Amino acid sequence: MKAPRTEFHLEAAKFFLGYLTSSPSARGPWRAQEEDLRAFAFYLSAFLNSAYLCRNGLLREGQQALQKASQNKKGAGQPVKEWLETWVRKLSPDDTAIWDFMYTKRGDDAYHEGVELEAQSVLVPVRPSERMLYYTTGDDVRRSAQKHYFHLSGRSYEVSRVCQQYLTLLERRLKECLAACFN
Numbered sequence: 001m002k003a004p005r006t007e008f009h010l011e012a013a014k015f016f017l018g019y020l021t022s023s024p025s026a027r028g029p030w031r032a033q034e035e036d037l038r039a040f041a042f043y044l045s046a047f048l049n050s051a052y053l054c055r056n057g058l059l060r061e062g063q064q065a066l067q068k069a070s071q072n073k074k075g076a077g078q079p080v081k082e083w084l085e086t087w088v089r090k091l092s093p094d095d096t097a098i099w100d101f102m103y104t105k106r107g108d109d110a111y112h113e114g115v116e117l118e119a120q121s122v123l124v125p126v127r128p129s130e131r132m133l134y135y136t137t138g139d140d141v142r143r144s145a146q147k148h149y150f151h152l153s154g155r156s157y158e159v160s161r162v163c164q165q166y167l168t169l170l171e172r173r174l175k176e177c178l179a180a181c182f183n
Contacts, residue, residue: 002178003057003058003061003062003174003178004061005053005057005060005061006053006061006174007174008060009050009051009053009054009057010050010054010167010170010171010174012046012050012053012054013047013051013054013167013170014167015050016043016044016046016047016050017047017160017163017164017167019038019039019043020043020044020047020159020160020163021160021164033161038079039115040146040148041114041115042103044109044115044117044163045109045114045115047163048102048106048109048110048115049106049107049109049110051102051106051166051167051170052103052106054170054174055103055170055173057174058080058084058174058177059077059080059081059084062077062080062084062181062182063077063080064077064176065182066079066080066181074117079181080177080181082171083177083180083181084173084177085088087173087177092143095165095169097152097153098152098162098165098166098169099166099169101150101152101162102162102163102166105150111117116151117148117150117159118149118150118151118156119147119148119149119150120146120147120149148160150162156161156175
């Protein structure tokens with residue numbers, strides 16, 4: 001079986017994660033204050049929604065595939081549902097925390113006031129070609145940038161890292177489900 005919609009949403013999540021973790025000048029996970037800070041929230045929202053559709057779409061596509069192949073349509077998709085539930089129960093405590101946390105964050109984004117983030121201003125080196133655009137501190141040319149954090153279990157975690165861990169879980173789940181349920 002293939003899961004084209006699930007795979008599409010997984011690719012979309014990867015796409016939006018790319019925007020969360022890089023900036024136009026490829027400076028890594030830093031976002032310049034001069035850039036539109038709302039863009040970070042837009043990309044995070046898009047990532048969360050694509051990941052949610054990937055998460056839920058696998059069950060739907062798996063059930064449809066099994067029902068299509070079965071003479072007895074009623075309940076034919078139950079093995080996929082059971083496999084997915086078992087997969088989640090077998091996650092490590094750290095992975096379970098991320099799995100549940102990101103599902104909650106998507107709900108916060110979709111149904112409440114949005115995702116609560118902490119932003120910290122930090123000084124980061126800039127490339128020599130950008131020297132004239134920023135102020136200097138000592139011998140180094142630096143610029144002020146924002147780094148975004150989630151709060152999970154009383155600790156702060158960089159948003160892009162948590163999103164990457166969640167994406168890795170989604171990829172693993174898709175691969176393992178297809179191998180276990182459709183080979």
